[in-house]
Amino acid sequence: MSQIIEEGKRLLNALARHGDIIMQAYANGTVTERQFPANALEQLVRLGVLWRPDASQPLRLKAVVRNLLEGSLQDERNRVMSTNVVAALSGLTTLAEHYKESLLAQRFAESQSYLNELTEHVYQLSEALGNSIRVLFSRINDEFGYVSSVEAKIRENQLAQEQVSELLNQLECFQFDQLSQVAGNYSELRHLLVVTLQRRFAKAAQELSVVQARLLALLGRFREFQGRTRLLKGYLLHQEQHPDFAPRQYINMTQPPALFTQAPPLLAEAKADVFNTEHENVLALIAVSVGAHKVRVKPKTTAVAQKFTLEEASSVTLNDSEIKVAVEAYFERVIDSGQTLSALTYFDEKQLDFDKEVWLYQVIGEYDGLTSTDKAFFALEWEGQTDPVFTGNYYIEDILLGLR
């Protein structure tokens, strides 16, 4: 045993010493032999780290070392999965039988070593499963970032899907009733084979189904990308070959597709309401800022001399409008008769040709326009009614004008 330990240490030391060679082989696939001393390479070959597949071929890394690196570095390029569950299963059964037999024969030391080995196997199997799933997940999360083209991603995705189905198939091979039979009444065996493995497998199966769903979704997306790229390139090609191609007027179809019936913009900005007391402050601020702005940008105006000619001032005549004349006549009539007269009665009597409302307004306006001394001669009364619903509104229906 001590010899094995010594050799192991030697191997690990050699790995550490020649780390650069190994990593070159890991990264590039092969070793450029010119760069390194021949005896170092020879030692690595002897230790089974490097190997030469063919006399004419450069040195390569052995698969076990590569696996070690991939596993520890969580390298996503790792796409090889070694989960031969069926083989592992028979290994487990065999060891379990060894253990039971040695226990029955009361060879306890031996049975303990079998149990240790069995434990190791069980954990290895769980770890291998966990690793495979982790690798799958990291590839998915990265969307197969280690290959560039969508086509390659689609192929990678298909590979991953095959691996998932393979794993699932293998998990199905695992029959826990058989394992439970093998374990019998031995509590250690039961714990290892039934409890630990089963829990791990149940979890794995669950995770794998998630992986499968994600892979399918991803494949759909890749296909979509591929389709779109082809669509765009196809469109360019088509336009190149048929420069005067124009699609039909889909709008004239009886049911134009919703894709082309987008309605035009409709909304415009709202206007300020200066009668809204709530807005008073805001509007005042805006007005102030606008004012200041105006003052700032006000262009300088300079007086420019203009030509002018002298001419006689044209006479200005103020023509009283007809309605004003009519209203004055109405006032005179009231003065002459000295009796109260309704504006509308006068209106009908004279068969005036104005709008009645305008007439009434004009009468009120004329009355209001009188000087206060003149106003004192007249008495003006409104006939009308208040609004049935809104208070404060009064509808004037007629006006009575008389002398005081």
Place this chain on the structure above:
Amino acid sequence: MLSEAGRVLSRLLEGAYICQVSDEEGWRFLKQRENQNQIKPHLDVLNRQLSTAADGSVFYASYISIGEEERKHLTAQFAETTSQLMPLVEWLVLVQQATQSDVPLAMGSAIRLSELQQIIEDTPAFRETLEKIARYRLFGSTSVNMDGQLKQVFKRLTDLGYLLKPNSEKQIYLATGKIEYLYEVIKFIDETEGLGLAEQAEAAIAQGSLL
């Protein structure tokens, strides 16, 4: 204060395309059936309805019934849309090729203008393509230098709502849901006219034609 329903309604009536990139809250609001029902009567009055494209990734207002007036407007709009297709497709392909991405631009994709500019500047073929694209009426660039052309193209695309510049100080643009709408339009034309665009592209790739 305007409620979310009111805000979304006004955006729709302003002719906006509401997507997760341009207005995430509004888009989430419209995703809910009861919210859609809430704004429906308001749109109804104005002869408009909520439409969606690209599997619900973008919402906009469309006409319910199409009379003479509406038909006139839509015909003009359709003519504009189809005339814009070629420049837009050429631009999409240019961006995809220049960024050396196998993935076409989609909603949420980010474009770093300075990076794109560097690549186009260094590649004569891309420079030529950009010059051709910028001269289309849609972009209407009169600039002779590449920098001005690229800026004008991106400015127009932002105005038209295909791109969004989330930070006015950074030259990073995000593709909006209107890009998805654009794909939908091309897809529709492809299917309706039976152009078989994907097959044409595939055949060309198989023949080794350089695209």
